[in-house]
Amino acid sequence: MSAVIEIAGLRKTFQTLRHGRRVAVDDFHMLVEAGQVHGFLGPNGSGKTTTLRALLGLVRPDHGWMHVLGVRSPEQLPEVAGRVGAIVESPQFFGNFTGHRTLRLLALAGGVPTSRVDEVLERVGLRDRGGERVKGYSLGMKQRLAVASALLKRPELLILDEPANGLDPAGIREMRDLTRSLAEAGVTVLLSSHILAEIQLICDHVTIVSRGRRVAYGPVHEVLAGFDEHQWQVRVADLDQAAELLGRAGLSVTGNPDHLVVTGVVDPEVISRTLGEQGLWVRELVPLRPDLESVFLELTGDHEHVAVPRQVDGAPAYDGVIDLDARDSREVDA
Template sequence: MRELVVETDGLTKRYGDRLAVDRVSMTVMRGEVYGFLGPNGAGKTTTLRMMLGLIRPTAGSASVLGRPAGRPDVTARIGALIEGPGFYPYLSGRDNLRTMARYQGLPNTEVDRVLEMVDLAGRAKDAFKGYSLGMKQRLGVAAAMLGSPDLLVLDEPTNGLDPAGMADMRALVVSLAEAGQTVILSSHILAEVQEICDRVGVINNGRLLRESTVADLRGGATLRVRATPEDAALAVLMRMAGDEGVRRIGNETLEVDLPATATPDVVRQLVTHSIDVHEVAVAERSLEDVFFEMTGNRTNSGQELVS
């Protein structure tokens, strides 16, 4: 059984009359990439701050690495980037990290190591104030990785990066988990979460709506069949998938609750009944689709959630 790294039990935070986090109970296991998702004001950042011991819960508890959140011995084993990095503007990227490393009792070689990992070694001598948004974000991730912490909490680590930089950051996160570190990842880009996260927690209005593997959350694949005459195709497919297993979703298009492996048999049966098959495609719900169904939040682009 995998080791439990983070566990919250009824975690609650109230600010006056406003309930920011409402009895959140979640678990994060060692070596996994856990996606923490929620629309604006959902309570995501407040939950993470309680998990890190930065604010006290009104009720409930959070334990990290088997100890109460916020204890100095626990905090020393966590690296975090929450709501953007903060550094001395007139120091170079390297000197900013050296200052942080000195407080942690780490050698300068550790600074060079993390700069290489985030592909910032070539600009390490430049002043932080001259960094682009993406470079600042890289430096923030590098700071979180100092000392190879057991747990990394990364809030929007790909913010400001170009597509190549985003791909590099995703690969880095996966490699960290494969090496045994645990990563809690918050991201606007749901396709990114779908690609690299093992499990996700979806929070809305302060409540954890669902915690599951990405695969279970998305559900199984279905087949979309475009065939004529449609009524005849519907009758054949209902015999194969059941009366409730077939739905009309568009012009001459039917959605069938059958796996991709059933495709040859579906085509064979339709052709046997003199039905013209124009298209058979495998349809899978994306994490984006599931998220919007659960929270009712959708942006204009349909590709990013509101943080």
């Protein structure tokens, strides 16, 4: 697959009145390949929006380089602007315009056939509400309108910053289905969201950023696997006896009121055999696998150094999970 977004050594600082110079993005790297639905995650203030704004030429970085659809950004961005759709931060519209008129004006300004307006309103579930004024829209409806505006140009790359903001559960599911359908149609999607369960369902790759630096990158299943402690929840009739037997067998066991947690066991047969040989039969044996939320919280916790999972042998730091203190010597003036 070819790279759709490449960012290397990106650094951006801002001058603040209270704290002086603040580093928003520090030596940041990202790689998004064609056809991916790529999740971009980080706490508030971690540098996600600043990164997206720099990528789209809305702010000028201090150092680093960026490529979008094969051209350097921001210098050559106008060459591919017609192939990129984006929502960054909260969308703003003229309240007295209808949704249909808003999109029609955007279509005319962008050289897009106005027939496309009804198509995108239909796609985001607003066709029946397109004749209403935007000031009467709920926050979720405004988000849908913003997504519709990003789809007007039939983009090859779609960048969505918190597209599910303000949506109810049904709307979130519709947004998930829309994202999947776009990916199936060949659109590359870069998706920033705080709804981590949705990211885990939708995205095939993920980049996690904390304090302006990348702390994890890769296929979602590989990032999760790096935090898998091979834990199992065990329920038996006699928990104390089971804990003693498993401990005697050299297994790490943690007791709970109604179950045991056994850690570091790849093959659960070890647990069932150890107990079964002593006439203690397992009622429940369930794997405890990390989810994206638990990994996210561990990587972005409020501590000086972040615990980083193991890397695949031979994989360079740029293509795997990296340490917060790792530095790349490449810094190019933008």
